[in-house]
Amino acid sequence: MEPIKVTEFNGDIKDACKDFEGFSPLACMECENEDSFETKLFLLSREPRNEAEENAIDSELKKFGFSSHSILGGKKCLALAAKCSKCGSEEIFWDF
Numbered sequence: 001m002e003p004i005k006v007t008e009f010n011g012d013i014k015d016a017c018k019d020f021e022g023f024s025p026l027a028c029m030e031c032e033n034e035d036s037f038e039t040k041l042f043l044l045s046r047e048p049r050n051e052a053e054e055n056a057i058d059s060e061l062k063k064f065g066f067s068s069h070s071i072l073g074g075k076k077c078l079a080l081a082a083k084c085s086k087c088g089s090e091e092i093f094w095d096f
């Protein structure tokens, strides 16, 4: 199987997943910061099917300073990465 291609996505979340307009990081689960996050979206060539593929995505994300992600499936598959600007945690709660 082809390895998943990870590319930086500079558009808005709704440009890839219409139903997810407004979906964004809301709170850091470590320090309860609610205002300041560093966020990046990545377009994936397909959805990951196992842990090894999830890990391969994480190692691509390391180049951009992130070490974990959530997957947003749909017409286009996105990996969402967010980091708390206050404490640096990537344990971030996303919602609308």
Ligand SMILES: [Zn+2]
Pocket (backbone or CB within 6 Å): 028, 029, 030, 031, 032, 033, 084, 085, 086, 087, 088, 089
């Ligand atoms: Zn925090």
